Amino acid sequence: MSDLDRLSLNIATTKAWTLREAVEGAVRAGVPAVGLWRDRVQEAGLETAARLVARAGLRVSSLCRGGFLTTADDDGIAAALDDNRAAIVEAATVGTSELVVVVGGLPAASAPGSAARPYPTGSLRDQAGDASTPGPVAADPARDVVAARQRVADRIADLVPFATAHGVRIALEPLHPMFAADRAVVSTLGQALDLAAPFPPEAVGVVVDTYHVWWDPDLQHQIARAGSEHRIASYQVCDWNLPLAADPLLSRGYMGDGYVDFASIGGWITSAGYTGDVEVEIFNQHVWDTPGDDVLTTVEDRYRRYVLPSLGRPAG
Amino acid sequence: MSDLDRLSLNIATTKAWTLREAVEGAVRAGVPAVGLWRDRVQEAGLETAARLVARAGLRVSSLCRGGFLTTADDDGIAAALDDNRAAIVEAATVGTSELVVVVGGLPAASAPGSAARPYPTGSLRDQAGDASTPGPVAADPARDVVAARQRVADRIADLVPFATAHGVRIALEPLHPMFAADRAVVSTLGQALDLAAPFPPEAVGVVVDTYHVWWDPDLQHQIARAGSEHRIASYQVCDWNLPLAADPLLSRGYMGDGYVDFASIGGWITSAGYTGDVEVEIFNQHVWDTPGDDVLTTVEDRYRRYVLPSLGRPAG
Numbered sequence: 309m310s311d312l313d314r315l316s317l318n319i320a321t322t323k324a325w326t327l328r329e330a331v332e333g334a335v336r337a338g339v340p341a342v343g344l345w346r347d348r349v350q351e352a353g354l355e356t357a358a359r360l361v362a363r364a365g366l367r368v369s370s371l372c373r374g375g376f377l378t379t380a381d382d383d384g385i386a387a388a389l390d391d392n393r394a395a396i397v398e399a400a401t402v403g404t405s406e407l408v409v410v411v412g413g414l415p416a417a418s419a420p421g422s423a424a425r426p427y428p429t430g431s432l433r434d435q436a437g438d439a440s441t442p443g444p445v446a447a448d449p450a451r452d453v454v455a456a457r458q459r460v461a462d463r464i465a466d467l468v469p470f471a472t473a474h475g476v477r478i479a480l481e482p483l484h485p486m487f488a489a490d491r492a493v494v495s496t497l498g499q500a501l502d503l504a505a506p507f508p509p510e511a512v513g514v515v516v517d518t519y520h521v522w523w524d525p526d527l528q529h530q531i532a533r534a535g536s537e538h539r540i541a542s543y544q545v546c547d548w549n550l551p552l553a554a555d556p557l558l559s560r561g562y563m564g565d566g567y568v569d570f571a572s573i574g575g576w577i578t579s580a581g582y583t584g585d586v587e588v589e590i591f592n593q594h595v596w597d598t599p600g601d602d603v604l605t606t607v608e609d610r611y612r613r614y615v616l617p618s619l620g621r622p623a624g
Numbered sequence: 625m626s627d628l629d630r631l632s633l634n635i636a637t638t639k640a641w642t643l644r645e646a647v648e649g650a651v652r653a654g655v656p657a658v659g660l661w662r663d664r665v666q667e668a669g670l671e672t673a674a675r676l677v678a679r680a681g682l683r684v685s686s687l688c689r690g691g692f693l694t695t696a697d698d699d700g701i702a703a704a705l706d707d708n709r710a711a712i713v714e715a716a717t718v719g720t721s722e723l724v725v726v727v728g729g730l731p732a733a734s735a736p737g738s739a740a741r742p743y744p745t746g747s748l749r750d751q752a753g754d755a756s757t758p759g760p761v762a763a764d765p766a767r768d769v770v771a772a773r774q775r776v777a778d779r780i781a782d783l784v785p786f787a788t789a790h791g792v793r794i795a796l797e798p799l800h801p802m803f804a805a806d807r808a809v810v811s812t813l814g815q816a817l818d819l820a821a822p823f824p825p826e827a828v829g830v831v832v833d834t835y836h837v838w839w840d841p842d843l844q845h846q847i848a849r850a851g852s853e854h855r856i857a858s859y860q861v862c863d864w865n866l867p868l869a870a871d872p873l874l875s876r877g878y879m880g881d882g883y884v885d886f887a888s889i890g891g892w893i894t895s896a897g898y899t900g901d902v903e904v905e906i907f908n909q910h911v912w913d914t915p916g917d918d919v920l921t922t923v924e925d926r927y928r929r930y931v932l933p934s935l936g937r938p939a940g
Binding site: 414416417445446447448451452453454457484485486488489490493494495496498499522523524525528548550551552554555556566567568569570571572574575617618 | 730732733761762763764767768769770773800801802804805806809810811812814815838839840841844864866867868870871872882883884885886887888890891933934
């Protein structure tokens with residue numbers, strides 16, 4: 309048993325590589341698994357991608373990603389369901405049971421160019437009548453995070469039968485709360501588990517990504533819960549670097565460069581009974597500007613030093 | 625009863641103003657209360673500051689801020705306690721019962737210049753022994769967020785008798801999780817309430833700042849809990865703007881410019897029985913570059929449009 313047995317290269321980490329290059333790079337580095345992204349799979353062609361990975365003898369730990377389920381209008385809902393059904397088929401075809409799902413943000417942040425769109429003038433006042441005689445105020449639909457979360461629950465219910473029929477699990481990924489407006493109204497592991505609760509664990513699971521959840525005061529408890537509910541679909545690792553990158557999506561770092569306590573979190577994951585792949589997923593311009601083979605050398609070194617020690621046996 | 629009766633100007637919003645200028649500006653604008661910062665108070669002189677505000681007839685809704693309680697070494701602990709006792713005296717002197725407390729971040733992020741400090745090479749491996757025979761791995765002390773939170777609890781217990789004797793409440797402010805490493809290991813309202821639980825509500829309260837908590841899936845429940853426990857010490861409002869400013873501390877916006885659903889959150893606050901001041905606290909370079917009187921004009925307009933309608937009567 310090699311110490312890299314559970315290491316998976318999420319191919320977003322070596323962004324400059326095509327799918328073929330990433331597969332060959334992983335094989336050269338002795339990495340036994342890859343996490344794939346749909347854009348690279350589609351670029352290679354779905355059947356070709358599946359063959360490439362299979363012939364290389366690599367496991368596919370996950371496919372990224374489905375989701376963006378918060379749209380409120382009928383056409384948007386239909387389009388989102390179509391896209392997610394396609395993602396489910398792609399996951400099954402490339403040979404993974406785990407489709408990573410990022411649920412989407414608020415309507416106010418979803419339209420192109422709307423990132424800094426202010427409220428329409430007077431919108432709440434119009435709802436509330438004269439401000440000097442206040443009454444019950446309706447939530448602003450474009451900013452109503454509670455309603456957006458309900459739509460996520462509804463869309464998951466829509467997708468579960470199709471996913472189950474294809475042997476694919478919807479792996480809900482809570483994203484860091486700084487992405488709640490524009491990317492994911494699911495911000496904590498507990499919330500993801502609550503959304504998963506109505507469905508069997510083989511239909512809906514959760515992703516534990518250290519970048520997104522390390523700060524959560526309830527993390528140890530929710531990881532234990534995820535384990536006991538058999539819902540841990542993926543353990544993704546990278547560090548939380550400061551200062552935040554101008555695009556905070558790219559502030560992920562090599563394990564050891566930031567503030568994540570991998571010893572503790574890895575111990576909790578191990579105690580929860582997770583024995584699956586550990587995906588290294590780093591979005592970081594400096595990493596992307598580094599030759600892929602060098603990135604893999606650093607990834608393996610950091611994995612051995614910061615992640616592997618906590619995976620061997622349950623902590624505490 | 626004026627529609628600005630509950631509006632408080634947190635003077636960080638008009639950063640270019642001295643304390644005297646902020647007091648005079650608030651009076652000119654018909655704002656009946658101010659939230660003060662220690663640097664401006666110390667600059668004016670504590671007794672002078674207290675007189676200035678009292679003669680102007682303004683309420684002081686809070687003093688910002690104490691905290692930074694996560695230090696592990698004895699000298700650091702002693703210094704933190706000294707500083708917080710001074711802040712308690714300052715709060716009592718300027719006439720507010722509410723001392724806003726930001727609890728501090730991880731040791732790894734607290735040393736000057738350490739923001740991007742990597743792990744010491746091999747630190748975890750050294751703890752874990754040979755990586756090929758993994759065993760229980762101790763948490764990394766510099767990154768152990770669980771231990772840092774326990775130190776916060778310990779320091780609050782140290783400070784409560786002094787605060788109570790001075791009639792000052794320790795108002796714990798959960799900060800957005802993107803500040804968990806470097807500013808506050810308390811990230812949710814629920815966590816702040818758990819920390820407050822051992823103490824009477826007049827000794828330890830919580831701050832609800834929309835910028836920091838708007839994304840929380842448990843927010844409605846925790847605001848209701850905070851109300852029923854009589855712990856809401858301050859309701860601070862500003863918006864969550866995107867894209868994030870280069871310094872994310874400065875990404876706060878005028879209400880209405882971003883993604884916060886003030887109608888919902890204000891309704892929850894009202895339902896929780898909160899009838900106190902509503903502090904507008906905006907850190908934003910554009911706002912700071914705008915003349916203070918113009919800032920107050922915008923603040924009042926946005927307050928009337930987005931905040932006030934939800935404050936009139938309990939929602940739902």
